[in-house]
Amino acid sequence: xxxxxxxxxxxxxxxxxxxxxxxxxxxxxxxxxxxxxxxxxxxxxxxxxxxxxxxxxxxxxxxxxxxxxxxxxxxxxxxxxxxxxxxxxxxxxxxxxxxxxxxxxxxxxxxxxxxxxxxxxxxxxxxxxxxxxxxxxxxxxxxxxxxxxxxxxxxxxxxxxxxxxxxxxxxxxxxxxxxxxxxxxxxxxxxxxxxxxxxxxxxxxxxxxxxxxxxxxxxxxxxxxxxxxxxxxxxxxxxxxxxxxxxxxxxxxxxxxxxxxxxxxxxxxxxxxxxxxxxxxxxxxxxxxxxxxxxxxxxxxxxxxxxxxxxxxxxxxxxxxxxxxxxxxxxxxxxxxxxxxxxxxxxxxxxxxxxxxxxxxxxxxxxxxxxxxxxxxxxxxxxxxxxxxxxxxxxxxxxxxxxxxxxxxxxxxxxxxxxxxxxxxxxxxxxxxxxxxxxxxxxxxxxxxxxxxxxxxxxxxxxxxxxxxxxxxxxxxxxxxxxxxxxxxxxxxxxxxxxxxxxxxxxxxxxxxxxxxxxxxxxxxxxxxxxxxxxxxxxxxxxxxxxxxxxxxxxxxxxxxxxxxxxxxxxxxxxxxxxxxxxxxxxxxxxxxxxxxxxxxxxxxxxxx
Numbered sequence: 001x002x003x004x005x006x007x008x009x010x011x012x013x014x015x016x017x018x019x020x021x022x023x024x025x026x027x028x029x030x031x032x033x034x035x036x037x038x039x040x041x042x043x044x045x046x047x048x049x050x051x052x053x054x055x056x057x058x059x060x061x062x063x064x065x066x067x068x069x070x071x072x073x074x075x076x077x078x079x080x081x082x083x084x085x086x087x088x089x090x091x092x093x094x095x096x097x098x099x100x101x102x103x104x105x106x107x108x109x110x111x112x113x114x115x116x117x118x119x120x121x122x123x124x125x126x127x128x129x130x131x132x133x134x135x136x137x138x139x140x141x142x143x144x145x146x147x148x149x150x151x152x153x154x155x156x157x158x159x160x161x162x163x164x165x166x167x168x169x170x171x172x173x174x175x176x177x178x179x180x181x182x183x184x185x186x187x188x189x190x191x192x193x194x195x196x197x198x199x200x201x202x203x204x205x206x207x208x209x210x211x212x213x214x215x216x217x218x219x220x221x222x223x224x225x226x227x228x229x230x231x232x233x234x235x236x237x238x239x240x241x242x243x244x245x246x247x248x249x250x251x252x253x254x255x256x257x258x259x260x261x262x263x264x265x266x267x268x269x270x271x272x273x274x275x276x277x278x279x280x281x282x283x284x285x286x287x288x289x290x291x292x293x294x295x296x297x298x299x300x301x302x303x304x305x306x307x308x309x310x311x312x313x314x315x316x317x318x319x320x321x322x323x324x325x326x327x328x329x330x331x332x333x334x335x336x337x338x339x340x341x342x343x344x345x346x347x348x349x350x351x352x353x354x355x356x357x358x359x360x361x362x363x364x365x366x367x368x369x370x371x372x373x374x375x376x377x378x379x380x381x382x383x384x385x386x387x388x389x390x391x392x393x394x395x396x397x398x399x400x401x402x403x404x405x406x407x408x409x410x411x412x413x414x415x416x417x418x419x420x421x422x423x424x425x426x427x428x429x430x431x432x433x434x435x436x437x438x439x440x441x442x443x444x445x446x447x448x449x450x451x452x453x454x455x456x457x458x459x460x461x462x463x464x465x466x467x468x469x470x471x472x473x474x475x476x477x478x479x480x481x482x483x484x485x486x487x488x489x490x491x492x493x494x495x496x497x498x499x500x501x502x503x504x505x506x507x508x509x510x511x512x513x514x515x516x517x518x519x520x521x522x523x524x525x526x527x528x529x530x531x532x533x534x535x536x537x538x539x540x541x542x543x544x545x546x547x548x549x550x551x552x553x554x555x556x557x558x559x560x561x562x563x564x565x566x567x568x569x570x571x572x573x574x575x576x577x578x579x580x581x582x583x584x585x586x587x588x589x590x591x592x593x594x595x596x597x598x599x600x601x602x603x604x605x606x607x608x609x
Contacts, residue, residue, distance in 0.1 A: 017041075018041035021037040021058060022037030031063045031187075035063045039056075041056055054080050054083055061099060066362045077099045090127060094132055095132075097119040098139065100116045101113045133149075134163035134169075139154075150182075153185070154180065154187070161173070177200045177556060178197075181196035185223060197223060211247065217237070218252060218256050221235075221256070233263055241253060241256045254280055257276040257279045261280060263297075352460045364512075381406070391582075392603065396598050397601075401433055402602070403418050405435055414483070415482070415483045418478045418479070418480040418543035419497065419548070420476075421477055426599065430478060433461060437457055438453070450493045450529075451495045454529040455529055457480075458497075458529075461520055465477070465520070477518045477519045477520020479546070481514065492535075495530065497518050499544065502542065503541070504541045507574075509570065512534075513532075537609070540608075541608050541609070543605040545603060546601060549561065551600055552589065552602070555594075569588060585604055
């Protein structure tokens, strides 16, 4: 059972606080974190036989079932059973038998699962609880289906259908329609399977559930793929994708695009397959960002407890983000090859075909831009880490070679501003390698050190861009300014590769110089980076930037803006609030540039301490 009451931190006792954290984390799919919250909530209960305790035990058990841990599931479901037996609560015992059966079911102990489902059915029947009986029939049908007994499964499902129809239970009816459709499909009764899948669609329409409708289209698309009707599969998957995108159902969007991309590739429609891979990775990143933002909202409600849990999640997310970054690099490289090949083959075709190809490339790069933006820190996360800051980010093209990265490790806030070799797609590839590498490196450090991070980043970028055995030594890489703010000691540690840090204090601008070597192959590759440490004061402002702003041509003589003028500008505007500063930076750039095109990616970050 779920506690559906809304949460309000004010006046809520400790049990309710941790319980609600657990519910929210479970809904987000953060099962380890959720289970920890429910266990913590139980510590604040004096009565371990109360309904609150039963709810918490059930949540822990259900999470264990999802994670395939039968031992934990059985331990907690058994606790609820004991409470119900002591209180002679027959309905509670029926529910506990069903939960225990589910634990056995997930562990593929089909005999014990059936035994517990039957015990649950007996008790529900004795109570004349029709919906409880229908749930048992549905569970026993699923059990039979998992044992490749579709005929027996269908009998159970049809019994539950009768009861759900009688009681007008839409959500459960949708689920049993799906089960009946699968049973007929296993029995090779294609027309009957279609009939029940269509009932799922009609039911979703009648209850105006966009999520159910999208999931139904996905199920139907998968069904048509199984029976090798590719066009119909693509049609229904496309409907699922359209709804999932509009409704921000990112997990479903991720799965549907993955399946449709394989269908397109099988049909040698490589451009559409590539687009789906881009959307697939975008949805994956949105799922990640949503989890990350939620975790930090919970942290603001109960900082100390959340930080203990966040470390484990952070390590998993670091690896996941690295995988995303590397997959994007491979995709971008693949599309360049595909597009080049198509250009060669179609060179002699009419101009209209060339125009269409250009449009496809542009669309693909637009999707790549969406993915790149998704790899940057989410605004909600940045706001939770840096309460007073601005980011002026202005790519020259759709995708950018400049990037910024923000992370927090206990009392240390890490901020990086980087300028990668080139701009456009080549720069974007290196930038995503940089982001993935930073997350991997910092994730391994107990106490982050700016110079050590840059040393490791240089080694990683050289390794990635110059694999062992490669004859062509690439000198691509990046210039970077990296700052670690120790909020406990009020200290800043800075290390830079060509890019400096500006500190404005008491109306004076102080430059913290960077090492004159890049992140990448260089004649000074064996020389370690140096760290610059200093204390900061309230009202200090630090600025980090790429070279795009200072190198922009414009003005009356069409010359570079230059670093000297950038220093003067930042010093002049430092007395204003940060939101006003970024407006002035943008206005000044546009006025200086005039009609001259933007020549490079531009990134300026300001932080008030």
